[in-house]
Structures are given as C-alpha cells and as structure tokens.
Amino acid sequence: MIPPRLQLTGIAAGYKDLQVLKDISLTVRPGEFVSILGPSGAGKSTLFRLFTGTLKPTHGEILYDGLPLEAASSPFAFMPQRDALMPWRRIIDNATLGLEVQGMSRREARTRVEPLLSEFGLSGFEQQYPAALSGGMRQRAALLRTVVQNRSMLLLDEPFGALDALTRAGMHRFVEAMWMRRRWTAMLVTHDVREAVHLSDRIYVLSPRPATLIQVIDIPLTRPRLRNGAAGAEAAAIENAILETLLAPQEGQLP
Amino acid sequence: MLTQFYRGLPALFALALLLVSWEAYAQLSGISPTTLPAPSRVLEQAWQNRQPLWDNTLPTIRATVFGSACSLTVAFLLSVLVDFYRPVRRALFPIFIISQTLPLVAIAPLIVLWFGFGLAPKIMLVALVTFFPILVALTQGYESTEAEIEQLLASMGAPRWKRFLLARLPSALPYFFAGLRISMTYAVVGAIFAEYAGAAKGLGIYILNAKNNFRPDLVLAAVLVSAVLTLALFGLTVFVQRLVMPWTRPSLGAGT
DSSP states (O other): OOOOSEEEEEEEEEETTEEEEEEEEEEEOTTOEEEEEOOTTSSHHHHHHHHTTSSOOSEEEEEETTEEGGGSSOOEEEEOSSOOOOTTSOHHHHHTHHHHHTTOOHHHHHHHHGGGTTTTTOTTOTTSOGGGSOHHHHHHHHHHHHHTTOOSEEEEESTTTTSOHHHHHHHHHHHHHHHHHHOOOEEEEESOHHHHHHHOSEEEEEOSSSBOEEEEEEOOOOSSOOSSHHHHHHHHHHHHHHHHHHHGGGTTSOO | OHHHHHHHHHHHHHHHHHHHHHHHHHHHSOOOTTTSOOHHHHHHHHHHTHHHHHHHHHHHHHHHHHHHHHHHHHHHHHHHHHHHOHHHHHHHHHHHHHHHHSOHHHHHHHHHHHHOSSHHHHHHHHHHHHHHHHHHHHHHHHHTSOHHHHHHHHHTTOOHHHHIIIIIHHHHHHHHHHHHHHHHHHHHHHHHHHHHTSOSSSHHHHHHHHHHTTOHHHHHHHHHHHHHHHHHHHHHHHHHHHHHOGGGSSOOOTTO
C-alpha cells in the first residue's frame, strides 16, 4: 500500500509559554487537495512552519511518504499569502526563481517555464514587470513559480486572501481546472469557507488557539464545482454547516 | 519630454527673476563690483579666466571622484558585513555617528596637517562626508526587504548569501540611490573644503586666493563651477538609477 504523502499524528507545537497547536492529526494522500480551515490566529502559520522545518513539534510525528519529515529534503513548494513577486524581476524571471535557487541556469529554467505560460494565461506578459499586471495575473504568476519547482506537494498559505471577491472566485475556478488536469497534491490554508469547499477533497476545521481538530469534512461534490443547480445548493449547505461549527463556540461573546 | 519641460518652467522662471533683480540692483545702485559684482560680470570674468578656472577644477573633480569611489566601496563592504554580523553593527555604528558630528572646519586642517597637501587628505574628507548617508541607506534598504519574499526563498532552500543576493540587495537599491543623491551633493563641497584647508591647486584654493585678492566675481565664478559639478554628479546618479532599476520607470514598456 502506498503510504500517505503527508501524515500528522498527535502534533502539538508552540512558542515558549504559548501553546498554538494541541493534538492535530491529519492525512494527505497523493493527488489529494486538502484544506485547513480555521479562525485567524488558530495556528495555521505555525503548521506551515512545522512543514518548512523552522519549528519543531513538542509532541507527535510528521511522516512524509512514510518517512520522518526531516529525512525528506524540502519536499514542499510554498505559495505565500501575498504573491511575493520580486518587483525587479520580469514575470518570466519570477517564475523561474525556484529553479534558479535549485542551481539551474537561467536559460534552462526559462525553457522549462516557457511552455507553461499560456496555460497560466501569462503569454505575452512574460517580459513585463509585476507592477504592470493585475492582481489575478500576479497570483497566476506566483502559482506558476510554485508549481514549476516540481516538488511533490504544494503548500498554499491563504494565497487568494488579498484579492477582490470577483478575482478570487476566478482564481478558484482556475486552480480547480489546473488541479483536475495535473492532480497536484496540495494543502491549502485558508479562513475562507467558500474557497475551502470549492477546492478541497477534504477539509480539516481547526478550533481557536490552542488549536485542535473540531471537524473533518469530506467533500464528495463532483468537479468542476459549479455554483448553480443541485450541486450548488449542496455546496452552500456544506458551507453553512461549517460556518455554524466555526461560529458556535463564540456564542455569547461579541465578535 | 515636453511635459517635463513645462514642469521645469516655474523653477526656470524663479531663477531668471532672481538673476535679473540681482543684475538690476548691481547696475542701478552703484554698488562697487568688488563688493557685489553683477551676474553678467561674473560670467564675463569666468570666461576670461577659463584657463585657470579649468586648471583648478580638474583637481577638485579628481578628489571628488576618487573620494566618492572610496566611500562607495567601503560603505558597500561595511553594509554587507553589518548585514551578516549584527554585533559588528552595534560596535561600529556609534563610531560612524560620532564621525558625522565632527565639525569639518576643525577636521579638515587636521587631516591636511597629518597627510599633507596631496590628493590623499582630499579623498579622505570627501569620503568622510559622503560615506555615512550611503551606509545608512544600504543597511536600511536591506531591512526593507519584504519578509514574505525572504520566507519564500527560505522555503526554496536558498542559503543566507543567496537570499542576500536575490532579495536583500535588489530591495536596497531605491534606498541606496536616495542616499547616493544626498552624498553626491556633499561630495564637491567636501572636496572644496579640503582644498580650502590647504592645497596646491583646486577650486577651494582658487576661491581662497580670489577672496584674498578682493575678487568676489572670481569667487562667484568658482562657486558657479562647483554648482555645475554638483548638478552634473546629481544628474549622473539619476541616469545610473534609471539604467539599473528599469522596473521603476513609469513606462514599463512592453517587450523592451
């Protein structure tokens, strides 16, 4: 049997006196799109710091392809909250950044990236600087930079949080379409319920700090997930149920 | 191009008004040219004395260029050192700040006393006045690097020196050029001051001699030359900045 790509068992972590994560267990299998959903400050960033190795868990175990995470050499491709494009690099050179860091020559990296430009809606813009591009295009460039690194798993840290609602909805469709074609293994961290339901095979809902898992929801909806008809109604029902769970413990307190 | 010209018009107009009033006052009040020469006389004398003026401008240019080059090199190397080893910063910055509080009037003659009338003391003084703004601008610029870009590079497995080259150094460029522009306005003044304190040739010594000979017109002619030098240096930094930082140009031209 193929081991899960990523498996967390009973993870606890924190900083000095502050416990951020308390008993988190989750599984991501190859080709799955999994979301971590939780209120702000629930420790989503801490989770990512565990993955990138900048923080060690106080309890529990992280396995990657069946081996302790330390053994794998940076298996993740990371997409940060804002696009983090370098304003001084043209779009093509931003996209090749990860490959260049890995030691590939700029020319070779470009030949790797160029065929993907049109798929990401960036052809004709590769020689532009990021400042000349719209928010959606910048995010697509950032996603391209993430996926060309050829890592076996994508970590998406609230990547669409800074976009306007319409552009964000467009990006959801784009990412879903790309995922259906390429079957990346991906973990998305977000506090946008609709985003999580649209994109994920499974959602892990975190409680406020110290975070525990309060719900694991499989999303059986067919893809591509449209907003209309019966599927749309089903998605809306799931969204409402999750919102209820997230807001319930705070009842009695003013938001 | 044309709009830039129109935007410069008010400044040109103000300057012209100033010169015309000055000229009118000097001509009509009957004030002696050995007290206040008219601008026309300054220009005429500058042209008549162009050979000695030029002979004295060259050493000043040399001191300015070498001094700035030294200070640029040292400031850059130190900024890198300070960026990689924080304790060095805490050790050295107080000294640098104190170095900026020293009155040039006192320091210039001392440096001439210690290092003679040659090029070396001029280079040192120019470096002294230009070095600090560049160093501060660079260290500040490194700190301005977007945290997310550095995190991203770290997640890609880039070691510290690669993060410096790929993120911190380019992030510092706008700050660097801001500091450089300030420095360049000090550079020529610094060189002239050093010459004033003692030199065989140079605009500083030329000004001193002209003053002692009661020739304010020649003093002002030398001042005009130094102003032109500073403006040229300033223009050069703006030009280099446009070359080095094409992404900040307003017309992010397609396919260039």
